[in-house]
Amino acid sequence: MQLAVNVAVLAAIYALISCGYVLIYRVSRVLSLAHGELMMLGAYGLAVTASLFVGHPLIAIGAAALLSVLVGVLVYVLLMRQMTGESVLAAVLTTIALGILLRGGMVLAFGTQTQYPLQQLGWTNASLPVGPSARISAAGLLLILGTALVYGGLFAFLRMTRWGIRMRAAGQNPLLAAQRGIRLHGVYALAWGLATFSGGIAGMLLACDAGVEATLATIGLKAFPAALVGGLDSLAGALIGSLVIAFVEVALISYVDPLLSDVVPFFVLLAMLVVRPWGLFGTREELDRV
Amino acid sequence: MRKTLWAALVALAAIQAAPAVAQDAYTVGVSAAMTGPGAGIYAPVVEAMRIYIDHVNSRGGVNGKQVRLVVLDDGAEPSRAAANAKKLTQDNVLMLVNSSLSSTYAPMVAESKRANIPLYFAGSVCPKETYPPADPLQFCSSAFGANLDSQGALAFVKAQAKEPVRIGFEAMAIPISRAEIDYAETLSKTMGMTPVEKQISPPPAPDYTPYASKLKDANPNWVYSWAPWVAQVRTFEALRRLGWTGRYVTWAHLNAEEELARIKDSEFYVIGTNALFQDDLPIQAEIRALTHRAKLTYPTTYLTEGFIAGRVIESALKATAWPATPQKLLASMNNLKVDLQGLRGGPLEWTKDNHFRTRQHYRVWRWDSAKNAIVRVQDWQAIEVKRP
């Protein structure tokens, strides 16, 4: 039972982070390797707003979420917009460079010490019982709930609202979408905003569990296999992929060797790439060249 | 291509303008991980060293001369450390100081050998060359003691335990932590304890609960962890959230005092060689007075290690007659006894054979919820450092 709870929490973390990778890739065919750093920026944002709005935790959280969306939109407008039309490698490298810039910038702005936003918010990470023998932390429960809400919201958004349908159209065929009158830059900016929002939520919840420090960004890379195994342009795939990878990791920790849990997800990723590169639920596509 | 190369050469020559070396000061060169990974462990040491040396200089310096500390950032990168070391030896420093990740050791050792000046590890984990029989040029004063820490911790567990000990271990997936925990596991068996489980977590683990679950399932009543603080404390927090009620012993890193106050758990023990500010020593009041005036990046409680390093440097330089040469400094370091005024369990002693220290003392603390303060559970216990 505890095993299931651990898998669920880990899968929730990976799913929330992969959601960002998938959104950006699906809509603009760019792989954003800066996602881990944007996630950390969201966590630092919470630390900042928590210390600004002392005594009003909900306002702090709301402000931090809003900040994440804004940062995502800004990243697109100021940087990624200049890279439209360039080769795939150049766009990916731009996101890598952005990640490096953000890492340096965050150390300059916030220092190297670990910060604990949860304490600044005035809450504690309580432990809650699940069934007769398992326990889950409040942050873990919030992660699962958050994932459910974010994914549910995104499914509804993409299927039922106008902007969501526009996003799907732009992802499927940008040329036709543009000729139909859909503002591509607006759609892309929105995608980046939403992706950074979900990443920011993941970062904030992780920070509530463990504190914000420089290694948070590397976790973004660990969620990468989850996004790819499920299919880089499928949200359902990201969910399933996260579950698969989380299950493999936790099973290895519990039954085999905790050391392998770090490297086997990449092994699974490699196997998937060789057998079925577009993932479990992705669209079979003309794989781009440099 | 040619033009670019010429331009680059000219630029390099311009960069090379080195600052003038003050001839009437003792010069000490430091290469530290001031930023980059692990800066939180190494940078406070250098900061405290700087404050202490500034204080010494303000009181007239050592032997009437000022002490000049040249600090270069290597960001825990070996190539930067090599470049820093070369630059420092060019500036004719009396000794090199390293406070950085272990991957920076080899290049600095090579440079110190080449220039034949002593290399002092302050705040970074002591390499085994500083233990007896010691390498002639390498010295170390850092609190961490490979194998000794586990000996001290397990001795504490044995002394405290009222029933048979079932002990669990937690390490981080870096070679140094794993080596220490492997040693502790073997040692625990010889001390009559039952090692029930050993968990190794990778450096960026998003969730420590799976590792803690496995630990808890083995039902230990004690758990010992020797790893970077994040692994130690997050495993503990995960264990507690899972409902484990045992006792946890772990190494006191620089931030231990702050963390004890944040965690507020009475069964969370930290063992260390540096006195906590809770111990209320007169020297600590002096430290607080000094740091009050200075602009700090790190809290005062992080600075003990660096102060010890500063005192060691001061004592070593004091015993070096002016005009100072690295050889004279080496001679004084080979026969050094530094009074730490209670910051450690005893004076720091270096001999020709032992560049680590002759005795390692440990204290153990925990948080007392009733008094709402840190209390000392065990006073200084000494372990002799001998030749293997």
Next chain:
Amino acid sequence: MTAPRSSGYFRIRYEDDFALIDTRTQKVWLGVLAFALAGFPFLANSVLLDLANQVLLVSIGAVALMLLTGFAGQISLGHAGLLAVGAFTTGVLFRELAAPFWITLPASAVAGALVGLVFGLPSLRLRGLYLAVSTLALHFMVLHVGQEYETRRGLSSGVVIEPPSLFGYALQDGRAWYVVLLAASTATVLLSLNLLRTKTGRAWRAIHGREAVAEALGIHVPVAKLSAFIVSCTLTSAAGCLAAYYRGFVSAEAFPLFVTIQYVATVIIGGIGSLLGALLGTLFVVLFPYAIEASMNALGLTDRLSSMIFAINQAAFGVAMILFLVFEPQGLVGIWRRIQAWVLLWPFGQKPLGRP
């Protein structure tokens, strides 16, 4: 057959057509360069010498990556893993068997070739982004193996290596290393230049252009891809071996993902599809942090910001990479060619349309 840089009839014999340099101006400048490179170790102090050695060492890996990514068009994000393969082969052989230099270097090259084969296998099915991701995954696996070795053998701070002895002379001095590294770097560049002019190099350029057309032309695409990987990885592994000896030290911590990104930056900033670009990119990436520090020294900001230098370096590096990617996709080579064209055409210069 190199493109002539000036007009007029210079080539009278077939040998002239195959020569790497033809005009007298080029020969003169090459002589100047050779003279400068030869005289450098006598004029430079040990800091500059160390910088030069670093540049030369990185240039080998950069040229190898340029062959793979710039010419053959196979994106590889596993470069640090290949360096680690070479370094660890050296470390393992030195520690377990006390193998001398003239065994470890070929062994590293062979290990690199084998691992390169493994890295190259996904390229037969994948392209672009997915290939990059597969190489990334392989990089992590290589590092995991390295770390396991370190821990199992109780080498918690890595493997220490003695300086290699070449013909009985131990390589410890900066100047001796300069000579060796300069020789290695020159050999790599010459090898690459010649390789690119042969059938293999042309096959690489063809698959970079359009794979389907290359196949139609009769080029065996899988063989071309694998050969690109194998050659590049062999060179990189040899560079890793040299790096291990130069640093005197091997540890898994010395090959993080950032090293790969730095090498990719040398390729991108230098300019894809040009060996000169690889060299210029190397100069830029290796000297950039020192330039930042020097400018900070000059501005007098050192005292206040010395604790932040690493972060400033990182941020500045990110900014520089972004600037090059957005504004100068052809990299430093593009700038160089523009300057060259302006100088050659002066005073009749005008902005060229498209690529020069």
